[in-house]
Every structure is written in structure tokens, then in C-alpha cells.
């Protein structure tokens with residue numbers, strides 16, 4: 290595949306990171322379609338649209354539609370022009386989905402060129418270690434999920450997560466766990482044990498599940514309890530809710 294290749298994308302826009310360790314950093318988001326999981330709380334559009342929506346001006350929230358598949362040169366020129374118009378405003382590209390590692394072949398070709406513009410931050414569900422492996426040298430930051438079966442309804446993914454994290458630690462990696470009213474202490478400790486076994490210095494973000502109206506579904510006292518449990522095993526544990534909805538950003 291060449292860098293003049295084209296692929297289907299859902300959307301490209303400039304906004305603030307709304308969750309995880311990099312909350313508040315401005316990024317250029319490139320959203321890929323499709324996912325290998327079906328989490329019970331997923332509210333992300335996953336299907337490939339007939340046209341890709343691209344922000345007309347960075348941060349405007351106004352979009353135009355462009356034909357699929359999107360040529361690499363279109364994405365590159367757009368991102369480069371936004372970085373000229375708004376020098377130093379963006380921290381990184383957020384390569385997101387869906388599950389972007391389903392497009393590992395495209396990423397292998399596109400990321401070296403995109404990285405000329407901005408560092409690369411990968412948002413991933415942390416279940417495709419074989420797809421991650423050949424891309425590691427192209428990634429600056431990884432935010433990986435650990436899916437708690439009680440909340441995500443995905444079944445047991447511990448082994449996939451362990452293999453993924455062992456690879457991802459070669460970059461600047463952080464772990465995000467969505468916790469909900471169903472989460473048990475035992476399940477949380479299993480996940481923290483997994484992270485600690487790989488490296489207890491890896492930052493962990495506990496993200497309380499957010500309802501459709503933007504309200505947090507877990508009481509503060511419960512979140513503080515889980516934070517104290519996780520902190521026995523890990524050096525850097527934070528509780529950060531999703532902020533997109535109440536901030537009114539994309």
C-alpha cells in the first residue's frame with residue numbers, strides 16, 4: 290500500500306480530548322469505522338458512512354461531506370493546513386474508532402507521514418495485540434481500555450489485554466477502565482493486578498460510566514473506594530469522567 294492510498298473514514302475534526310489522561314489536550318481526531326467488540330454502553334458510530342464528514346474549519350463544529358474512500362493526501366493536506374492556521378494549538382493526532390487497529394495495514398503506511406505533522410496518540414480497546422505489534426515504532430502514546438466484563442458485557446478479555454499491555458508499554462501507555470454500578474471489588478482488583486504485573490507505574494484512569502443525559506452513574510463515595518483499592522497496586526490512579534457532553538464539544 291502506498292501513501293497515496295485511500296480508505297474509508299467516519300470523520301475528521303479538531304477538538305479537545307474528553308477523557309483519559311490527556312483530558313483537555315486539543316487533538317486532530319481521525320475516526321476509523323468498525324469494531325471487533327460490541328460493548329453494552331457503546332454510543333460511537335461504527336458503520337462506514339457513505340461519505341466522510343470533515344470539519345470545515347478546525348473547532349468550528351461545522352462539517353462538509355467528502356466522498357469515500359478518503360485519499361491520504363486529502364487527510365494530510367487538511368491536517369497540515371490546520372496546523373499552519375493554528376500553530377502549536379494541537380497536541381497530537383487522536384487515531385480513534387471504533388477500533389482503529391482493524392485498519393493496521395493502512396496505519397502502517399499513513400502514520401509515518403502523519404507523524405511529520407503531529408505525534409500519534411492511539412485510542413484502542415486493547416484487544417488486538419497482533420495488529421499492534423508492527424505499529425509500535427510509529428506510536429507516541431497509547432490509551433488502551435481494559436474492559437470489565439460486568440460493565441462492557443464483552444466476556445473475558447484478560448489474556449488479550451495482558452498481551453496487548455506487555456507490548457504497549459514500549460510507548461507512553463495509559464489504561465482506562467469504565468466502571469459502573471455493576472462493577473465489583475474483585476473484578477476491579479483483577480484488572481489492577483493485570484496492570485501491576487506488567488508495570489505498576491502505568492497510569493490508570495477509572496472512568497465512571499456516563500448516562501445518555503451526561504450524568505455519572507456511580508456515586509462519588511464508590512469511586513473513591515475503588516481509587517483507594519487500585520492505589521494499593523498502582524502508582525498513578527485517577528478518576529476522570531467523560532467530559533464531551535457537559536463541555537458541549539465533539
Ligand code: SF4
Pocket residue numbers: 324325326327328330331332333386387388414
Ligand atoms: S470497544 Fe469502543 S468502539 Fe468498540 S464497541 Fe466498545 S465502546 Fe464501542
